[in-house]
Amino acid sequence: MRKKIHLVVLFGGRSGEHEVSLMSARSVLAALKRERYEVIPVGIAKDGRWLASPNALEAFAAGRLEGLTPVTLLPDPSRRGLWQWEGESLKPYAPVDAVFPVLHGTFGEDGTLQGLLEMADVAYVGAGVVGSAVGMDKGIFKDVMRAHGLPLAEYVLLSRREVEADAEAAADRCEAVAPYPLFVKPANLGSSVGITKAHHRAELLAGLHLAARYDRRIVVERGLDAREIEVAVLGNAEPRASLPGEIVPGEEFYSYEAKYEDDTSQLLIPAPLSAEQTARVRDLAVAVYRAIDCAGMARVDFLLERESGVFYINEVNTLPGFTHISMYPKLWEATGLPYSDLLDELVALAQERKRERDSIRRER
Ligand SMILES: Nc1ncnc2c1ncn2[C@@H]1O[C@H](COP(=O)(O)OP(=O)(O)O)[C@@H](O)[C@H]1O
Ligand SMILES: [Mg+2]
Numbered sequence: 072m073r074k075k076i077h078l079v080v081l082f083g084g085r086s087g088e089h090e091v092s093l094m095s096a097r098s099v100l101a102a103l104k105r106e107r108y109e110v111i112p113v114g115i116a117k118d119g120r121w122l123a124s125p126n127a128l129e130a131f132a133a134g135r136l137e138g139l140t141p142v143t144l145l146p147d148p149s150r151r152g153l154w155q156w157e158g159e160s161l162k163p164y165a166p167v168d169a170v171f172p173v174l175h176g177t178f179g180e181d182g183t184l185q186g187l188l189e190m191a192d193v194a195y196v197g198a199g200v201v202g203s204a205v206g207m208d209k210g211i212f213k214d215v216m217r218a219h220g221l222p223l224a225e226y227v228l229l230s231r232r233e234v235e236a237d238a239e240a241a242a243d244r245c246e247a248v249a250p251y252p253l254f255v256k257p258a259n260l261g262s263s264v265g266i267t268k269a270h271h272r273a274e275l276l277a278g279l280h281l282a283a284r285y286d287r288r289i290v291v292e293r294g295l296d297a298r299e300i301e302v303a304v305l306g307n308a309e310p311r312a313s314l315p316g317e318i319v320p321g322e323e324f325y326s327y328e329a330k331y332e333d334d335t336s337q338l339l340i341p342a343p344l345s346a347e348q349t350a351r352v353r354d355l356a357v358a359v360y361r362a363i364d365c366a367g368m369a370r371v372d373f374l375l376e377r378e379s380g381v382f383y384i385n386e387v388n389t390l391p392g393f394t395h396i397s398m399y400p401k402l403w404e405a406t407g408l409p410y411s412d413l414l415d416e417l418v419a420l421a422q423e424r425k426r427e428r429d430s431i432r433r434e435r
Contacts, residue, residue: 086176194425252294257286317342
């Protein structure tokens with residue numbers, strides 16, 4: 072019998088997507104093959120504490136964190152595995168072969184956690200430090216896409232300071248990008264938080280002030296009349312793209328409410344596209360993935376402009392929603408890879424990447 076893989080499943084976290092993460096983790100924990108994995112669930116509380124227990128997910132969902140075991144992972148590779156706090160000292164809690172961060176947004180998807188996992192010298196699912204960070208920052212991401220000649224809607228990047236110092240001048244710069252509607256986004260959030268679709272200057276000014284509350288940097292871009300097409304990408308050196316899917320938002324755009332609070336939005340899998348369009352968007356998805364040096368997985372989101380038929384890259388999510396009804400796993404299911412086999416592949420890719428990292432020479 073093969074030795075079981077000690078797999079830490081991390082969920083919760085300090086971002087606004089804490090609750091979304093719990094939903095994703097519920098599906099992941101339910102689908103992991105127990106004959107293959109020794110699963111170690113660890114929740115990260117909103118204040119950043121790491122708390123472990125075989126039933127940590129239920130405890131987090133119920134908001135009852137007392138009684139869970141405080142644990143930590145150390146950046147010192149001579150002290151491997153999870154450690155448990157006992158008063159002011161540490162003792163071993165569990166060995167760790169790989170970590171599956173089922174965390175969305177800040178401190179989970181943005182490269183910070185990935186940095187800790189690199190320091191700890193452990194295999195982990197998904198993109199590395201750079202891929203995560205570039206995927207998270209909508210401003211830098213666009214700059215990288217542009218450098219690769221990949222298609223983007225016109226945009227401008229502003230700083231919070233600019234908005235605070237002279238909002239009218241900032242609005243002038245935005246209006247020079249394209250006619251209304253304009254989309255205003257904080258560079259670093261997800262789940263549509265802090266995003267405004269501005270139809271005129273007053274909405275633009277309000278949107279700039281709103282976005283400035285959420286980030287130091289703000290992206291403003293041309294609003295497209297477009298269909299929303301998403302592609303799932305999987306792999307390390309040889310990434311492959313799933314069939315495309317389409318989101319039909321029930322509201323004017325795919326807002327936080329549309330994503331999580333009502334069920335007016337529809338997923339079409341596969342997206343009703345021509346064979347040429349399907350091939351084009353799959354190729355683009357892989358090009359985006361490679362451009363940010365992604366690994367493991369990512370969902371690449373496009374806006375297909377109705378009038379021109381042009382695919383514009385909207386954004387990439389390196390830790391996409393992972394519930395059994397989420398787009399990323401559903402796209403793989405439609406492409407012939409069932410949910411629990413997808414998890415196996417992601418863990419195998421994490422281990423492959425770790426072996427690759429171990430083979431890199433660091434001295435002369
Ligand atoms: N340039 C745009 N033109 C038209 N719709 C857009 C544009 N940018 C964003 N949207 C709409 O807003 C939603 C959220 O924007 P997105 O950039 O995907 O942010 P998030 O990271 O919060 O998902 C998109 O799913 C889409 O419905
Ligand atoms: Mg999005």
